[in-house]
Amino acid sequence: MNAAAMQQANPIKIAILAMGGQGGGVLADWIVDMAEHASWWAQTTSVPGVAQRTGATIYYVELMPEAEVRRAGRQPALALMPTPGDVDLVVAAELMEGGRAIQRGLVTPERTVLLASSHRSYAVSEKSAPGNGIADPNKVLEAGRAAARRFLCFDLQDLADRAGSVISASLFGAVAGSGALPFARDDFEATVRRAGLGVEASLRAFALGFEAADQAPAQPAAIDLERPLPALPETAASPRAQALLDAIKRDFPACAQPMLVAGVRRQIEFQDLAYAGDYLRHMKAIRDLDAAHGGDARQWALTCAAARYVATAMAYDDVIRVADLKTRGTRFERVRQEVGARPDQLVYTTEFMHPRLEEICGTLPAGLGRWLEGSKAFGGFVARRLGRGRRMQSSTLGGFLMLYALAGMRRFRRGTLRHQTEAAGLRQWLDLIARLAPRDYALAVETVNCRRLVKGYSDTHVRGGGKYRQLIAAAERLAGQPNAAATLRELRDTALAHEKCEPMERQLAEKLAA
Numbered sequence: 001m002n003a004a005a006m007q008q009a010n011p012i013k014i015a016i017l018a019m020g021g022q023g024g025g026v027l028a029d030w031i032v033d034m035a036e037h038a039s040w041w042a043q044t045t046s047v048p049g050v051a052q053r054t055g056a057t058i059y060y061v062e063l064m065p066e067a068e069v070r071r072a073g074r075q076p077a078l079a080l081m082p083t084p085g086d087v088d089l090v091v092a093a094e095l096m097e098g099g100r101a102i103q104r105g106l107v108t109p110e111r112t113v114l115l116a117s118s119h120r121s122y123a124v125s126e127k128s129a130p131g132n133g134i135a136d137p138n139k140v141l142e143a144g145r146a147a148a149r150r151f152l153c154f155d156l157q158d159l160a161d162r163a164g165s166v167i168s169a170s171l172f173g174a175v176a177g178s179g180a181l182p183f184a185r186d187d188f189e190a191t192v193r194r195a196g197l198g199v200e201a202s203l204r205a206f207a208l209g210f211e212a213a214d215q216a217p218a219q220p221a222a223i224d225l226e227r228p229l230p231a232l233p234e235t236a237a238s239p240r241a242q243a244l245l246d247a248i249k250r251d252f253p254a255c256a257q258p259m260l261v262a263g264v265r266r267q268i269e270f271q272d273l274a275y276a277g278d279y280l281r282h283m284k285a286i287r288d289l290d291a292a293h294g295g296d297a298r299q300w301a302l303t304c305a306a307a308r309y310v311a312t313a314m315a316y317d318d319v320i321r322v323a324d325l326k327t328r329g330t331r332f333e334r335v336r337q338e339v340g341a342r343p344d345q346l347v348y349t350t351e352f353m354h355p356r357l358e359e360i361c362g363t364l365p366a367g368l369g370r371w372l373e374g375s376k377a378f379g380g381f382v383a384r385r386l387g388r389g390r391r392m393q394s395s396t397l398g399g400f401l402m403l404y405a406l407a408g409m410r411r412f413r414r415g416t417l418r419h420q421t422e423a424a425g426l427r428q429w430l431d432l433i434a435r436l437a438p439r440d441y442a443l444a445v446e447t448v449n450c451r452r453l454v455k456g457y458s459d460t461h462v463r464g465g466g467k468y469r470q471l472i473a474a475a476e477r478l479a480g481q482p483n484a485a486a487t488l489r490e491l492r493d494t495a496l497a498h499e500k501c502e503p504m505e506r507q508l509a510e511k512l513a514a
Helices: 024-037 066-072 095-103 137-147 156-163 167-178 185-195 199-214 239-251 254-270 273-292 301-314 319-326 329-339 357-362 366-373 376-386 397-415 417-439 441-453 458-478 484-497 502-513
Strands: 012-018 040-047 057-065 089-092 113-117 150-154 350-353 390-393
Touching: 012 024, 012 095, 024 040, 024 057, 024 167, 024 185, 040 066, 057 066, 089 095, 089 167, 095 113, 095 137, 113 137, 113 167, 137 150, 150 167, 150 199, 156 167, 156 199, 167 185, 167 199, 185 199, 239 254, 239 273, 254 273, 254 301, 273 301, 273 417, 301 417, 301 441, 319 357, 319 397, 357 366, 357 376, 357 417, 366 417, 390 397, 397 417, 417 441, 417 458, 441 458, 441 484, 458 484, 458 502, 484 502
Parallel strands: 012 089, 089 113, 113 150
Antiparallel strands: 012 057, 040 057, 350 390
16 A cells, blocks of 8 residues: 555554454554554554454554644544444454455455455354355455455464464564555564564564565465365274275275275274274175165265265264363364463363263263163253353363363273164164165265264254254155155255254155145
8 A cells, every 4th residue: 555645634544353362452552552653643442242253353443644633733533443435454363354344344445455364263153054164265255356455365374373473463464564554664573572572473473474465466366175085095003904994995996995094094083993993894885785786887976975974973972072182182282372372381271061961871871871861850950060061171180180081981982872872873874875775876875965964062963963864764755756866955955054944844845745
């Protein structure tokens, strides 16, 4: 942005959109400090959002040169919040926040420089959606190219991580490199030094952000959303694992082998090598079924689909797995990295635990779990003690040992009520696929893909599981009808598109009545 054009009677107007912990307030304070040391008038305010990624805080900054104030002969009246169509620079600490700025009308093609980090911090609605709820980032890029006078977008979080700093520092560098503000690089760097905290790391992140913005193309390129399948390894880590790898290469078509390797890895991580062997035995039966009914001519569609969804069905998310994930060293390292903790700092992580009665009983031996699940007294006790959830610190010795002991119950998982329930559901699903494949190969494939609805744990698992069971029942009723596979696919798409069951149920009633 031309500095001379910016220095007019109107102030420079900057909107910063950032979530909690991303340093939006730090960035706004740095800009104000830099301006004041250059003898500018500056003001910053903030409009807080709400928690859990349903909205970001908007930090608003206005800057005016002292010469303009003296020329006017009075103190400036600076605004407290941004006005649509009246913002010079928008800084978004996450890609979708840049999209929200565009929706709010803060970005205009005649005036606004839009600077956004291309990384994603997924919203709760994206994580809990029935299917793949992740929003398409390329739509935001497309909107940004049309809405902004200049649009800069690259992964500023990655730059901060590489420098051992936080994203506010790389954002500050990108603002400097964009030329959107009439200050020299030395002014920006002096501001970082005056802050006095993590100066060297912040300056490294600043330099990376500056270079990325200075060398940025006129418009950001599209983000590649393809997720390549894992490479097929030559050897495994142990003789028993090597036997599983050899079986995959020997007994299965090449198109299914990468996903089968991923499935075996997941079963080993979830349980053990023997459980991974069970997974391959299920898959061998499906592969034989596929071969018997023309799978080779159909690119082994049934085997390839089952390789993914049999793996996810067997490695379900139970309380034991959640405890395992929460006590892994890699998780604690990731948390420390995300908050930018120094080696000499302690980081305490607070977990919100809200187990339902079914999850508690599912962790117990099958007989005891069934008895307690039907006990009104035990159900009332759980509701009173855990109805509102509880908070615990997994980084303290007591909290960690409690979760670690729960994760250690993996060796007893096969005897739990939850595992017996999941195993029975798996057998029922595989038996249905075996009955459908000889009659309608395409319908059998779509029945496999219905497993996509089952994900997560607690309420998310209950909602998806309910829809899945209705679709499985519908598949059996649709068998033998014309276009049965297409009908089941339409029902599944409806189930994935809506959180509630009613739209899918209405569509199913209409299809069966036709």
